[in-house]
Amino acid sequence: MHEQRMNDVLEERVVQALERVPEVRIPVGFAARVAGQVPERRAFAVRPARYGLMTMRISMAVLVLALVVVAMLTTERSIYGVALEWVLCAELVALALWLGGVRYFFVHEV
Amino acid sequence: MATDFSFEEIVREHQAMVFRTLLRLTGSREHVDDLAQEVFLRLYRALPSFRGEALVTTYLYRIAVNVAQDEWKRRRRDAQSLVSISDETSGWEERLPHPGPNAEELMEEHEFQLAVEEQMQRLSQVERAVLVLYHQEERTYEQIALALGLPIGTVRTHLHRGRKKLREGIAARQSEGDRTPVKEARCTSNG
Numbered sequence: 670m671h672e673q674r675m676n677d678v679l680e681e682r683v684v685q686a687l688e689r690v691p692e693v694r695i696p697v698g699f700a701a702r703v704a705g706q707v708p709e710r711r712a713f714a715v716r717p718a719r720y721g722l723m724t725m726r727i728s729m730a731v732l733v734l735a736l737v738v739v740a741m742l743t744t745e746r747s748i749y750g751v752a753l754e755w756v757l758c759a760e761l762v763a764l765a766l767w768l769g770g771v772r773y774f775f776v777h778e779v
Numbered sequence: 780m781a782t783d784f785s786f787e788e789i790v791r792e793h794q795a796m797v798f799r800t801l802l803r804l805t806g807s808r809e810h811v812d813d814l815a816q817e818v819f820l821r822l823y824r825a826l827p828s829f830r831g832e833a834l835v836t837t838y839l840y841r842i843a844v845n846v847a848q849d850e851w852k853r854r855r856r857d858a859q860s861l862v863s864i865s866d867e868t869s870g871w872e873e874r875l876p877h878p879g880p881n882a883e884e885l886m887e888e889h890e891f892q893l894a895v896e897e898q899m900q901r902l903s904q905v906e907r908a909v910l911v912l913y914h915q916e917e918r919t920y921e922q923i924a925l926a927l928g929l930p931i932g933t934v935r936t937h938l939h940r941g942r943k944k945l946r947e948g949i950a951a952r953q954s955e956g957d958r959t960p961v962k963e964a965r966c967t968s969n970g
Contacts, residue, residue, distance in 0.1 A: 676946065683945050686895040687914035693798040696812055700794060703816050704787035707823045 725764055732761045786826075790819050793839055796916070800840065803911045804847035806900045814850055818842050840916070840926035844908045851904065891949075898948035905929075906941035913938055 696702075736757045739750060797815050802808060821842045822835075899907055908927060912918045924931045 676950075679946050679950060680942065682891060683895060683942060683949065684914060686892050687910055687945075689892065690915060691799055691802045693795055693802065694808075695794055695798055699812070699815070700787050700790035703790050703819045706816075706820065707786060 722768075725768055729761060729764050729768075732757055732764070736761070786823060789822075789835065793836065794819075796836070797839060797843055800843045800911060800916060801847055803899070803915055804844065804907060805850050806896055810850070814846050818846050821846070837922065837926045840912060840918070841928070844904075844927060847908075848904050894949050894952055895945060898945045898952075901948060902941050902944055903937075906937045906944070909934055909937040910941045910945075 736754065739753055739757065742750075794815065797818050798811060801811050801814050801818070805811070805814065818839065822838060825838060825842070899910070902910070905927070909923055912923045912926065913920075918926070920931045920934050923929075923934045927934070929937075
């Protein structure tokens with residue numbers, strides 16, 4: 670019992686010692702000195718993205734050609750032919766939209 | 780530049796917290812300025828990935844603990860002896876107004892504080908970090924868990940284990956009769 674009380678008293682003193690905040694001595698101008706050491710942030714500018722522009726143009730030309738070939742070959746209007754035409758058309762439309770304006774919403778660093 | 784000016788504000792707002800946390804974690808005032816600077820520079824580098832999911836203080840505590848751990852590793856490598864932050868109260872005896880019962884109590888309290896800090900350096904780095912964040916910085920279990928990347932249960936375990944080790948270490952020291960008067964303590968220095 671006595672030992673338990675001694676432990677409790679010691680625990681309380683330990684906690685008080687832990688809660689005691691040490692005195693800090695911060696050098697004058699510390700914040701300014703640290704801030705002066707960080708690198709300058711690079712300026713940002715908005716400009717159009719140019720991701721593989723030539724590749725997209727070539728892809729569009731190939732798609733158009735593919736559509737023409739598919740149209741010539743699939744005279745019977747089979748389901749596979751129609752599906753293929755739709756897929757190629759969708760890809761063409763997507764590329765056209767991308768080249769047309771969507772890519773202008775991207776931002777690059779100078 | 781606007782960005783640098785706002786970062787200076789962040790430093791000014793949190794510098795006291797960083798300094799006192801590093802003091803307790805490292806147990807020494809040695810290189811604290813440099814360590815604190817390192818903490819803020821690491822914060823600056825981490826700012827681009829800062830998504831506001833946690834407070835800046837949470838980041839700072841995490842970085843401070845990591846910097847303190849790096850300092851410990853460096854000291855072990857260099858085998859430097861530690862100077863306790865409480866040892867650097869040169870002339871504290873002169874601050875005592877008059878010799879008497881109050882002075883004796885103050886002396887005993889000072890020695891007890893020294894003993895606690897000495898035992899703190901014997902704890903594991905995680906236990907020390909949890910004790911500092913909980914008692915000195917008054918963080919909650921959840922905040923400590925977030926700062927250290929630990930489950931809350933683990934934080935509680937480290938807290939209780941750390942306090943138990945401190946208590947046992949100090950009790951063992953007291954029972955071995957290490958409490959010497961101030962004169963003798965000064966003579967033995969760090970021996």
